[in-house]
Amino acid sequence: MEKVSLTTFVNFVLEVGFNRVTIVREAKGSDYSITADYWKRMREVIVRYFREGQSMPIIEDAVHNAHESKSANFKKALRGFKKFTKQYQNIHWEQPPSLIWPNQDQSMVGISVNPELLLTISGQTHLVKLYFKADSRRPKISKERFASIAYLMSISFPDLVERNVKMSILDVTTGRIITPEFKNEIEIMLNADYQVFVQMWNSL
Numbered sequence: 001m002e003k004v005s006l007t008t009f010v011n012f013v014l015e016v017g018f019n020r021v022t023i024v025r026e027a028k029g030s031d032y033s034i035t036a037d038y039w040k041r042m043r044e045v046i047v048r049y050f051r052e053g054q055s056m057p058i059i060e061d062a063v064h065n066a067h068e069s070k071s072a073n074f075k076k077a078l079r080g081f082k083k084f085t086k087q088y089q090n091i092h093w094e095q096p097p098s099l100i101w102p103n104q105d106q107s108m109v110g111i112s113v114n115p116e117l118l119l120t121i122s123g124q125t126h127l128v129k130l131y132f133k134a135d136s137r138r139p140k141i142s143k144e145r146f147a148s149i150a151y152l153m154s155i156s157f158p159d160l161v162e163r164n165v166k167m168s169i170l171d172v173t174t175g176r177i178i179t180p181e182f183k184n185e186i187e188i189m190l191n192a193d194y195q196v197f198v199q200m201w202n203s204l
Contacts, residue, residue, distance in 0.1 A: 002201075003100060003110040006149075007037060010131060013148050013193050024200040038070065039132045042077055046130060046172070047116050050093040056082065076173050077132055083175030092120040096127060101156050109198050113156040117170070126168040126177065127153055127160055133173050147180035148190045154182070 008027045012020055037043070045062040048054055059081060063074040085091075098114035117128035129149060150167035157165075168179045 001100070001108065001110045003112055005037070005112050006114055006129065006152075007039075009111050009152075009194075009197065010129065010149050012197055014145055020196070021200055021204075024197060025204050028201055028204055038073075039077075039130075041066070042074060042132065042172070043116055043130055046081065050091065050117060050119065051095075053093075056085070073132075073173075080171070080173040080175040084170065084172070084177065087175065088121045088177070090122050094118040094120070094125075097157050097160070099156055101152065109201050111152070111194075113152060115153055118160075118165075121177070125160075125163065125165045126179070127157065127165050128177070129153065129169050131169050131171050133171065143178050143180050146178050147182060147186055148193055150180045151182050151186045151190050 004027045008023065012023045015023060041062050042059075045058050049056075049058055059078055063071070063078045066074045096115050096118035098112065100110040101113050102108055102110070115127050115129040117126075117130070119126050119128055131146075146169045149169060153167040154161050161167075166179045168177050170177050
């Protein structure tokens with residue numbers, strides 16, 4: 001089974017038009033690496049911040065040491081992350097789970113469902129996928145647009161759903177934690193997004 005990261009699938013779901021083809025082509029043509037994922041370093045230090053109980057300088061150092069081409073966007077992400085941590089200060093870390101979806105058909109493209117964070121925030125536990133939006137000129141993405149990703153996490157980890165864990169996305173650049181509600185058609189939407197992804201993958 002060929003595999004792609006959850007980050008790649010998130011970007012695909014949130015994109016439109018020919019940009020979707022570009023995302024699939026880049027995912028198929030290169031290994032997941034620091035060059036393939038623009039935000040990889042920021043993801044790593046945010047995970048360390050919570051997992052190791054680090055302080056804000058670990059994030060600030062990553063921004064300071066970023067390549068000049070990333071500096072402005074990393075600074076925006078830092079401002080958003082500071083906003084989030086100031087708003088929610090009582091946060092407890094757990095090791096998040098991961099798996100490959102779908103796991104019943106080895107001929108399909110597998111999505112590595114590996115949210116970066118499992119956090120209890122003010123008494124409520126959230127399984128959290130980090131999301132970064134580099135282009136500030138684009139409109140803010142609505143909660144509904146994230147629903148397929150949150151639903152994918154919920155069906156991947158039903159034991160967490162039984163614990164009343166919320167499936168959430170942290171929009172790092174804005175400091176928003178987003179917990180979408182699932183409408184009746186959400187499974188149809190997820191499967192449609194996935195089938196289009198696979199069709200493009202097989203065509204490239």
